[in-house]
Amino acid sequence: MRLRAYLPAWAHEWIDVLVPGLQIVGILVAAWLLQYLLRRLVARLGTRYQLPADLVTPARNLLRYLIYGAAFLLVMERLGVSATVLWTGFTGFVTVAAIAFFAAWSVLSNLFCSVLIFSTRPFRLGDVIEVIDAGDKPGIKGRVVNIQLVYTTLEDVLPDHKGALLQVPNSLFFQKSLRRWRAAELPTGGDAP
Known part of the structure; x- marks a missing residue:
């Protein structure tokens, strides 16, 4: 069946513009709807499992960029950009991303460790922790005041500092042994052991 048979004669010259235009609008609406649903799903999962906003927000943004990137590629395909050109561009981007991944390994390691x-939950805000170098040497010790994607901030509990x-x-918390005093177990004065 041909669409031209069902349209008036004056609309025949517009079919080549209308059909791809409607397909592009459909792609964009579907991408927006999928992004909206996944954003709500991630927000619900974050609330249900009490995930920190530092983890939920980047996950939401990553999903949005992936969906809109795929929608962009589909729109370009509908506009007549060949699949070979799209594939070449995509593989070039992936190659550069892989090189950047290896170049930024330590930062990515810290990001992955923050997810862990x-x-x-090896420790929580308010806990006093000590990273142990060896059994006989004292290590880094302090009260956890902030956990971010790359660093955990400790307030030094040593009297002179x-x-x-x-x-x-x-990443250091997964390379060394960790000694932990829970915030609820600390003396009422809040002093570290």
């Missing part, structure tokens, strides 16, 4: 900290802030890379 948020999900496995009281109030100093230490920024510890998140």
Whole structure:
């Protein structure tokens, strides 16, 4: 069946513009709807499992960029850009991204370790922790005041450094042993052991 048979004669010259235009509008509406539904799903999962906003927001943004990127590629295909050109551009981008991935390995390691900290909860805000170098050597010790994507901030509890802030890379917590005093177990004065 041909669409031209059902349209008046004056509309025949517009078919080549209208059909791709309607397909593009459909792609954009579907992308927006999918992004909206996934954004709500991620927000509900974050609320249900009490995930920190530092983890939920980047996940939401990543999904949005992936959906709109795919929609952009579909729109370009509908506009007549060949699949070979799109594939070449995509593989070139992936190659550059892989090189950048290896160049930024330590930062990505800290980002991955922050996800592990948020999900496995080896310590929480307010806990006093000590990263142990060896059994006989004292390590980094402090009260957890902030957990971010790359660093965890500790407030130094040593008397001569009281109030100093230490920024510890998140990957260090998975390379060394960790000693922990829960915030609820600390003496009422809040002093660290």
